[in-house]
Amino acid sequence: MLTDRRILLILSGSVAAYKALDLTRLLRKAGAAVTGVLTAGGARFVTREALAGITGARVHDDLWAAEAEIGHIRLARWPDLVVVAPASADLLAKMAHGLADDLASTILLATRAPVLVAPAMNPAMWEHPATRANLALLQARGVQVVGPGVGAMAEPESGPGRLSEPPEILAAIEAILSPAGRPLAGRHALVTSGPTHEPIDPVRYIANRSSGKQGHAIAAALAALGARVTLVSGPVVVPDPPGVTVLRVESAREMLAACEAALPADIAVMAAAVADWRVAQASTQKLKKAPGAAAPILEMALNPDILATLSRHQRRPGLVIGFAAETEKVVEHAREKRLRKGCDWIVANDVSGGVMGGESNTVHLVTAGGVEDWPELPKAAVAERLAQRIAQALG
Template identity: 65%
Template sequence: MLADKRLLLIIGGGIAAYKSLDLIRRLKERGAAVRVVMTPAAQRFVTPLAAGALSHEKVFTELFDREAEQDIGHIRLSREADLVVVAPATADLMAKLAHGLADDLASAVLLANTRPLLLAPAMNPAMWANPATRRNAARLAADGTAFVGPNDGAMAERGEDGAGRMAEPLEIVAAIERLLGAGGPLAGRHVLVTSGPTHEPIDPVRYIANRSSGKQGHAIAAAAARAGARVTLVSGPVNLPDPPGVAVRHVESARDMLAAVEAALPADVAIFAAAVADWRAASAADEKMKKDGGALAPLALTENPDILATIAHRAEGRPRLVIGFAAETQNVVAYAQAKRARKGCDWIVANDVSARSGIPGGVMGGDSNAVHLITGAGVEAWPPASKAAVAQTLIARLAAVLGPLETAP
């Protein structure tokens, strides 16, 4: 529930603004106090009168409002909130925020904001896929902004379909509750997850990689967010949408991933599901390497940093629970047990990624998994299940170990 929580809702201009009225109603049902800022474009779709009637508060629309600005209203509006929510977050509002522009009340409030920020993007799929919007979203995520959506579906434009629909009001409410620690067994916890492969450059064209899809790591991040945690996902190159309600850091190489992981600390839990390349080219070529009369091109390798071991052996700031993954093709349990001891982590999630795994389509790139959980207490064999179900079980287990935040030692 959101009793006694103060929320500032910024409504951007777009047809999805009509959903924001239902969002206000849902938040009020849960006991939240809601103030509303509307952009000029938003007022073309819904009226301040409607937003005010639902919020039971004055609706703010003008940067140069003499009454509101006599005490620097655009500063006060953000500072008096526990959380700032932008729904719908248009491409224009995201671009202004990413580049520090402030030419109306909404963008001025966002630039002055020091509170947690949640964006619910809504725009045409082509606008969401535009490289400029993707750069802006990545920049905002790197700055610590949380996102919920956008979802896939039909657009207001006839015949248009794809990613760009604003998340439904109840999805946004759930994201707000997670960010404010208002519910879930991991409320108030910070969970750090790595996911996907890494790409280690050989030259500007080629790289060393592996078959990891990132599906298991992304599923774990999503499950942790649903359990109420603040989640940071450090993702290698994948063809997956960012999980809703999760702060995502996109990286390429193992060294990039380690830097992003260390920057995201401190965390209560760190789950290293990424399949990090063990080696990289000792010296990546600046130009494409060419065949030379059929002779093999020399490729000297050097070892990548060991992210799991680095974090597990930290003298200061070590997460309370460090969980690694072991993808093996033989001697799965024995190799994973040795890895747990060698790396210094608390748990290892081991799985058989060979053709003998029995998982239809295979584990690497597939939608299912069958794992062993290896802890100091022993080995548990989990039955085959979807990667989402494996993630849910893992999050439930670690939540039970950590306990509620207020009673944690």
């Protein structure tokens, strides 16, 4: 798939830089020509000789090298794609602010090729507002991102910031360079995820148990297929998917307003677990428990039905997909829900076990044509399968 494609691979300083050697092997096996560039930090983890041996080409690491007759401008013009893996917090900051004090940052400032970065850093560095702002700025300029993953780090801690595995980075490269790998390019997808919080008073709220893992995975999978994705998320702790515009909300009414503001869209996937009811009049003060007093009586009001509203909206997306979290008669209830809401598909799942907050899901795709029973899969795999199914439906 990558035959005769030219990849400029930049390695910055990270203990995960060794994975770039495996990535290089995969790229060469796929037919790509790879030229390596080492930053000073990258050279502390991977040697020029090791990288040159795998790429079969000279490795560049010095902006001022006398023998660098190709020059940084020619290096910047050579590739079909520049891949920064691993991308350290320092190099991301240089890219965001246009600094060019070494060969790698100079190439990144001068290149006209698309750029893919695979961040790798300590969780605290990844979650720092400066890093998130730098990445958002780069994404707004068209830089594409893969990862990072969540897992054990070099330090005795775990969290987001782990370099994506080489096959995942390879898939992202193929998606960028292969039109067939981006079948949703030019499409706008609207995705909702997570729970909603409906206030009782300034301290308490009504909510569902959704973690947002499935909805966020769907947003990432649609973006990987080339879609422009707007993710409307309730309160969650999972990281934002890369390359996705995230709108954060609290309540069902806020979620509906954000969805309507995001229209028009070609695709709507309503994966959020929206609270059906809210307290009609939330207290402005904390409700106090008095000795011997009865529990307060909460008058409830019905929340807006986001799925039904979008399904019958004047600017209805071409494909509207709802979710049905059920504890009994899963497919029967999902079929009835699809007709009642007016949506095109329902993704139904049995949540009587540990699905909410868990890592896997067993779903049934209910359409006008019938029911597809999918096996138990990791939530990321469910998302990828659904995204591919959406791409097929949109032709």
